[in-house]
Amino acid sequence: MADQSRRTFVGRALAGAGALMLGGCYDLSQKKWVTGILGEVENLTRRAQHLFAGQHTLAPEYAKSDIAPVFRANGTRDPGTQEYAAHVATGFVDWRIAVTGLVEKPLSLSMSELKALPSRTQITRHDCVEGWSCIGEWKGTPLALVLAAAKPKPNARYAVFYCADPMTVEGDPDHYYYESLDLAEAVHPQTILAYEMNGEALPVAHGAPVRLRAERQLGYKQPKYVQRIDLVEDFSRIAGGKGGYWEDLGYTWYGGI
Amino acid sequence: MTDQAQRMPAMPQSPAKSAVRTALGVPQGPHTLVYRHSMWVRAAHWVNALCLVILLMSGLGIFNAHPALYIGNGSDFERPILSMTAQQNNDGSLTGTTWIALKPFDTTGWLGASREDGQWMARGFPHWATLPGPQWLAMARQWHFAFAWLLVANAALFFAWGVWKGHFRRDLLPDRTNIRHLPHEIVQHVKLRFPHGEAARRYNGLQKLAYSIVIFVLGPLIVLTGLTMSPTMDAAFPQLLWLFGGRQTARTIHFLCAFSFLGFFIIHIAMVVLSGAWNNLRSMITGWYAIEKEDSRG
Ligand code: HEM
Numbered sequence: 001m002a003d004q005s006r007r008t009f010v011g012r013a014l015a016g017a018g019a020l021m022l023g024g025c026y027d028l029s030q031k032k033w034v035t036g037i038l039g040e041v042e043n044l045t046r047r048a049q050h051l052f053a054g055q056h057t058l059a060p061e062y063a064k065s066d067i068a069p070v071f072r073a074n075g076t077r078d079p080g081t082q083e084y085a086a087h088v089a090t091g092f093v094d095w096r097i098a099v100t101g102l103v104e105k106p107l108s109l110s111m112s113e114l115k116a117l118p119s120r121t122q123i124t125r126h127d128c129v130e131g132w133s134c135i136g137e138w139k140g141t142p143l144a145l146v147l148a149a150a151k152p153k154p155n156a157r158y159a160v161f162y163c164a165d166p167m168t169v170e171g172d173p174d175h176y177y178y179e180s181l182d183l184a185e186a187v188h189p190q191t192i193l194a195y196e197m198n199g200e201a202l203p204v205a206h207g208a209p210v211r212l213r214a215e216r217q218l219g220y221k222q223p224k225y226v227q228r229i230d231l232v233e234d235f236s237r238i239a240g241g242k243g244g245y246w247e248d249l250g251y252t253w254y255g256g257i
Numbered sequence: 258m259t260d261q262a263q264r265m266p267a268m269p270q271s272p273a274k275s276a277v278r279t280a281l282g283v284p285q286g287p288h289t290l291v292y293r294h295s296m297w298v299r300a301a302h303w304v305n306a307l308c309l310v311i312l313l314m315s316g317l318g319i320f321n322a323h324p325a326l327y328i329g330n331g332s333d334f335e336r337p338i339l340s341m342t343a344q345q346n347n348d349g350s351l352t353g354t355t356w357i358a359l360k361p362f363d364t365t366g367w368l369g370a371s372r373e374d375g376q377w378m379a380r381g382f383p384h385w386a387t388l389p390g391p392q393w394l395a396m397a398r399q400w401h402f403a404f405a406w407l408l409v410a411n412a413a414l415f416f417a418w419g420v421w422k423g424h425f426r427r428d429l430l431p432d433r434t435n436i437r438h439l440p441h442e443i444v445q446h447v448k449l450r451f452p453h454g455e456a457a458r459r460y461n462g463l464q465k466l467a468y469s470i471v472i473f474v475l476g477p478l479i480v481l482t483g484l485t486m487s488p489t490m491d492a493a494f495p496q497l498l499w500l501f502g503g504r505q506t507a508r509t510i511h512f513l514c515a516f517s518f519l520g521f522f523i524i525h526i527a528m529v530v531l532s533g534a535w536n537n538l539r540s541m542i543t544g545w546y547a548i549e550k551e552d553s554r555g
Contacts, residue, residue: 026389029396038399045402053493060495068331125330125504127488129394130323132332133504216489250395256489257402 046254053256055184059215062123067198068134071126073205076165076177079225084164092209097146097193101160101231104151111195111209117141120192128219129251138213140194144187146229152183156231159186160238161212164225167245179223179244180235180253181214190215193226220246221255281535284547291458293546298424301415302541308408309518311400314388316515317381318397324369324381326512330503338509343370343379351377405483412476428460429469435462451532457548471521475514482511 028034078084087095092111099107121139147159163177185191191214195202202208207224214222221244235241240248247253275285294302325340327333338358343351353369355362366372371383373390384390388400419425431439442463445451452461460468484490485497485507501507529537540546 029389038403041403041406044406049489053489057492059488059492060498131508132323133330135331216492218488257487
């Protein structure tokens, strides 16, 4: 290349890179082929992390002295519906957790039936996707026990959690918070349906009467106010099709980082 | 760096053109072109530059989702070691405050509160510094992780090649002579006197030290602290938390590393410009670097 044309080339390349950085990344983020590549990256991250973490490694557990004096409540702090207020008033005696979908034995458990099953207590770190962390103690029923009682069918791949907190923005059709985990994460020993936090009944702000804890995942993968667990083969026809409320808004389904 | 060389005769030029060329570092007198950077170094260099810019800007976008840093495993919201906040004024504008160790600094317009299209926004870093520009955590994270993979793949190839070809030992790691000459070189750099002639064939001690710190310390540190923030990685390698003193400390170190990279960037680019922008840029694009004959400048 002659000096002159090389200089024009370099100039153009630099100008192009600059334009890409400043405006382009926003536009690029909306393009199908770009989101396609970013989706492949998510799969790569998930596979790589599974390779190292496997199914059984445990999230670190902490000492009582590490428990945060104030555990931040994020997302819904009170579902605010009449039905929910009625449950609060009656101490959740009528709250039920249904297990439905691809199971041999559909279940509908009351809180006292859930609490009658063996429990696990763990002091773990909650990592919010926003970047902060809080340590708290959780007691609950391992989800593996509940699922085993319902006998998943061989084609069940995901557990979808339906919650009581409405996420409807004005003008939208009604919809509620929902989330999903693959079955491997759902039966992980630290994945529990937690009904106690720091030794007391789960507060409303943290998902009373029962929330999911999946300790190797970020906070948005651990729904509060859980009412139904549906086992499915794929979630592409549920709500926005991405497997969760935040996922439908662009967050990755894989929430391990 | 090989010893292939081409001899170039001096070119006759107009005085104005010659002044511009001197400023750009285009050699004027008789010079030799040496093949300074191999294709692998050049490719890795530009991939790296792209990754670092995108990682820095998307990282700042992520930071803005919760613009505060802490020490330990959990966040002590009352005592962040750094945070950025915004306060509404009567006239509708915002005051941005940056708190370092609980001491407030007014950073209106830059940190905490800044304007986007004339509109005041409460945001840690301003829109022109983040990627995507508008606050969009989900997309900032996706860009960050995509380019983190590219950075790691690029680094892995570069490390394998560097060890195999002896590039690290020969060209990058400072040797004993370099270290002995370091004080002298620092003085020379501060006076903006850069090596010429034969001495410019190889990296000088200060360059070697700077590049080595970035490649062997800062790089691994920012990758490992990035992974420590992943709850799944902490299950696989709890040692990471012990190593960095908790997830939030890892996040703080990650942030400090990112700004060390930025500091390196700025000095690196300043040095490239001051010691002959065009010659340096060409050598990192085509590989060929011009060395003046010793007698041409003295
Ligand atoms: C393999 C490499 C990397 C990985 C795995 C990684 C991972 C991460 C993660 C998980 C976060 C989110 C933290 C949070 O939850 O708030 C983050 C934030 C960030 N990253 Fe990276 N990162 C990498 C490389 C880099 C590089 C090279 C830079 C800059 C040159 C950078 C700059 C930032 C910044 C400024 C933030 C936001 C502030 C912070 O949380 O420290 N990252 N990174």
